[in-house]
Amino acid sequence: MLRKLACGAMAALVLASGAQAAKPVQEPSQGFRFQFVTGDDSALTQRITEDLYKRLVPIFAGFRTELAQHRRMLYVAIGPAALREVASKRCDCVVISAFTSSQVYRSIMDQAARGGGHPVASTAVYAEPAPADQLRLAALLYRRPVRVSAILGADTAFLRPALEAGKVAVLDAAAGDDINRLLNQIAQTDVLLALPDSAVFTTESIRNILLSTYRHKQGVIGFSGDMVKAGALATTYSEIEDIDAQVAEIAGAYVAGGELAPPQFPRYFRTIVNEGVARSLDLTVGDEVRSFSRRAADPAPARRP
Template sequence: MGRLRRLISRDLHRKCYACLLGWALILLPGITASAYTLDNITIVLSDEGTAYEEFANHLNSLLQPSNKTSVRLLSLKNMANDEFSRATANQLVIAVGTPAMVAMAQKPATNLVLNVLVPRATFIKTAKQYNRGQDQRRFSAVYMDQSWTRQLRLIRATMPTRPKVGILLGRESSDYIAALQTAAKEVDLNLNIETVIDDADLLSALRRLLNNSNVILAVPDAQIYNRNNIPSILLTSYRQQVPLFGFSASYVKAGALAAVYSSPAQVSQQVAEIIANLAPGGGLPTPQYPRYFSLNTNQQVARSLGISIESDNEIQRQLKQLSEPAQ
């Protein structure tokens, strides 16, 4: 137990919520810039370093643009106030991360904007707040979070005899309930959901959940799953012998049983394919979940909990065989 506590403190106290993604670099073949020539592709980074630059660098290596296409990298903090005030013919803006997405949502709705590495709930909230939800062909996204179906299928694949899934939701994630219930019905799992109003209710809600659930599924809600709360949630779940499924490789390293996630390189592969299929005068595809994904399990935690699970490759093979919803 002491080793697990030290592991959680070391791996999570020094990471913010936005960095809990556990990205892994993969090598993918190049893709031509587009079915027609874009005048300009601008990649706007929310911040320098970390996963954002990895995404941008890998995307640039995949695009292999023609001499007629300009690809530029722009940091949000260095972006001029009047940047993008005028539309450029055949321009595509790729906003990387939530701050870049919010900044582009406030710009004139003249350019195609594809938002990446953003949570689905945050994208929907931002599009609604800045009246960008009316035309998803011009303001779209590739989410950073996985579909509920894929996450619940991971639980079903690794723990077929534990059908009761506990989920903590906060103010930011309370809208997930209907989609979660639909996915649970499809996968034949039962959900127990507790809604947390404030931090004072967190542990009591978690304990109620643990008493009625076989597993816990973490969701991307910073109110609940932040660097202050995650160690307590993992330790409390572990003491109750209830495994937790995370949404990044960092969770697995810190004590979660398993997680399915998409790396920046995997997301960039999907974005490159979107760009390659753009048509003259056409718009972006509607917002979508990641197409490519990775999977990690923690065999040490599994042994400690007396759980036998298959290899990462075998579980991922099973998940890839199943179709996924686009939105």
């Protein structure tokens, strides 16, 4: 069963393991409600919700009842399991998804719409890096114009226009395609931009992809720190606090004006580089690469009752 953490402007955050689902709290003089929906009680999830609480409470506490009564319940769905539960409901509510990839977010919301569920409005801060930031990282690493390729499955095909606008050579992967054949088609490019598409990058295929690109002297811009540790060249990545800050900004804009921002890639990030892979590609990693980042402000301290 998914945990639901209900928060009003003055509500205490429920974090105890195994706690019962809490009802949203509406204080007559303290604005409207938000609620966390999570898939587990892990230490990582608790870290996320504690940080989000600090960021959201001051935002919600600043708006009083006359404005607030016209707003809907706002759910923050942390991870795919939580999003799946909230998306299946038919409710007069707003959902902000966090820590779920663009591919999975779109799949869940499409399934919910076909099944008759679907919140009134939803948006997301995706889990994976922004392609534009990844392309900028590649340019910083190579310090020259580079040929970048990407392999897209059906679920990531929506990224094609943005990638082609960035001069990326896009290759479509159909179900059952041999990954080695696809890699041979992009062997003349300098960089492979990896995207979290389950039709392309699986546990089994990632090792093969990294070995093949290494032999062809191609750098892989990965989509996670773990992928870089496994042999990708580099990636931008977002810490929990980076994602939480962006969620809070979206929530704040919605509370203030009723406008819900569209789904978006992480705005705040840092960079990790596999120095050994960089040396094998004859790349010198400069300070401009190591410091490539965009940082969020720290949250204001939350006052608890």
